[in-house]
Amino acid sequence: MADWQKISGGITAPKGYRAAGIRAGLKPSGLPDLALIVSDVPAIAAGVFTTSHVCAAPVQYCRERLQAKANAQAILCNAGQANAATGAQGWTTVLDQAQLVGDALNLPPESVFVASTGVIGKPIPLDKIRTALPTLIDQLTDSGSDAAAQAIMTTDLVPKAIALEADFDGHPIRIGGIAKGSGMIHPNMATMLAFVTCDAAVSPHLWQEMVSRASDRSFNQITVDGDTSTNDTLLALANGQSRTPAIIDPGPIAERLEAMLTDVCMYLAKSIARDGEGATCLLEIQVQGANDDASAREIARTVAGSMLFKSAVFGRDPNWGRIAAAVGRAGVYFDQNNLSIQLGDILMMEQGQPLNFDRAAANAYLVQQAQRANQSESGQSVSHPVVIQISIGQGGGQGIAWGCDLSYEYVKINAEYTT
Template sequence: MEIIKEKSELQKISNGTILSPRGYKAGGVHAGLRYAKKDLGIIVSEVPASCAAVYTKNVFNAAPLQVTKDSISIEKKLQAIVVNSACANACTGSRGLEDAYEMRSCTAKAFAIPEHFVAVASTGVIGEFLDMQKIKRGIAGLNPTAENSGAADFETAILTTDTINKNTAYFTYIDGVKVTAGGAAKGSGMIHPNMATMLGFVTTDALISSESLQDALLQITNRTFNQITVDGDTSTNDMVIVMANGTAGNKQLDENHPEWSKFIELLTLTSEDLAKQIAKDGEGATKLIEVNVSGCRTEEDAQMAAKTIVGSNLVKTAVFGADGNWGRVVAAMGRSGISFNPEDVTVSFGETVVLKSSEPAAFSEETVTEYLKQDSIAIHVLLNEGSGAGTAWGCDLTYDYVKINGSYRS
């Protein structure tokens, strides 16, 4: 346990991963569900951990989500998360549920932990059955490690159409001890979450109850994972899970702890990093789009408006073509469902104001075009209704998105 006298500000860890917090191992293998790449991964805590989870609001809840909900409901503790790619095990009826429970059982036996301490997640094609012989052989071959290679193997094993591994980690000091959070995620298409996004996994060595962790995750999800969109589709398998194993040595955290806000910031930045990486890696995407809306009556209004704008296909295609067509921004704003005065709206692309108090502003088209050619761009919308502010992230819509999804199963 690292104890210091001076409290430090929150810091990002260079090359941080799910293994940056104390007391975790991870790994991944090629079980044969995919042609060649790793397709089965695991995260293991050295001790049972407090846990929290959020799930898709899609009516079709995949079998792994049902099993994970069952596991968490028993003691609100987890010690392992097993994940496969290539097959979502969704819309697979009673056989799919039996397979998900068998996946949990095999993992528990392999790592000598109670079955209800195991969460299960799957991602891939909907409506196909898991090859359980391959799954069982893969679980038997898992050899998680605390080395960085274990995190990389896990990150690779959970990917589908993703083009990059997604990871992050931050640390801060609470009660004079170092507390760390790390994360891994997958997601590239079918990204328009409600309560979660595709698959996200966060580990922390903080000491916190499962109840307080769940409250924190719900609060943070609405500002991070729920504020990204790629294509307007919410998957059957969306889930975010957090494990907190308490090995950092801090006093137990809850809403009354004097440094509760530090933990919230730690978890928020970890989640936001993963969310932005998912948005940037949208299928076929070439640019990350950030939309900031301020001056709304409430934060909820601002979040709704920002997500509507960043999810607009016309806004996304304009950004792809580096076309400073601010009319598409205000059109999306107008259908967002929030109340505002349409006679007092200001829109900027980066630092260039293109609409001032709902009057067209004089600006250089060339400057805006050059700005929109960048890898990451920001659109700002300012109202005059109140102090509510919100941010959402997405990506441009390209020709490659159609190519990727037109041949997803081939």
């Protein structure tokens, strides 16, 4: 059981962080589109970025900054233009963005990180950012998480934020996070952005390791449509303002902080999957019995990404054959006579043999989970996933992935003529 508690405040819940989000006129819709996150003091920074060989200028920029020094004090994020496939001009723009923020906050530009999401191939109107910046900085506050979470959204239906607090030897450490997901901004592409703040003091190398592992178990385990973005970015800051003892080496304290960090990332990841374009429910695929965790995760991801299975779930069809087929093509060897598949608490296949399960009950489970997921306040609860349990053998490897169903709405959102 987790021995921490959920608190309000998102990325400004941890001590020593302020944030803001405003309308800068970058989105045609006129919605908020420029966010700034600032730490009171230089923070240890870690990042995980898209694996795409076509990556946006801000991704290249952040990678280079992190390689030079694992330190950051501010993150500027705009929505509206992705600054991807923008050639040499795109690179100049990201340098200018960092310079503008650095000048305004009296920080070295190297300590300003930049992220973008939106249309590919369109330049960011830098003058609009220049104009908006004084207001943005003026609105920085230690309760600014919600405004920032709103400003990084594209076609997300709801903002995504969480904060956790745990007691470390009598002193609280807090981790907060915001994310945007698999919304598409016309006319281009989905991007996953996540920003995490932490007020613990952690050594740079350890923090990067923690962030990478947490990302592997969360953001790398969600899929909406399999289309890795040019801009995917997770940036995580640790600023030491909790005044708790610095966490330098691996050990129980570091493990506990990492577990808490992973929880933050998993919540954000699930929120992104749940808010996948056109989604009506959240899928949670649990795999066990693999030789190692990586194999189990790969199978879970493959099932979560199967268009056939996703379509079946949208139709509330307990189509276990499509699950079996997806498991088989994941690239992980196993003996199909060991394959068992369960939907909710209904066993559908056991040790390679199909069972005569209650199809009406299985259908009812799918209907019910989708209803529950949509009855929450936001209509976007992650508390009622459709759970698939898969076992492929006797190994100790396990993994979980999250996804969503495939609906007419997905096609509609992405087929609409927009250029």
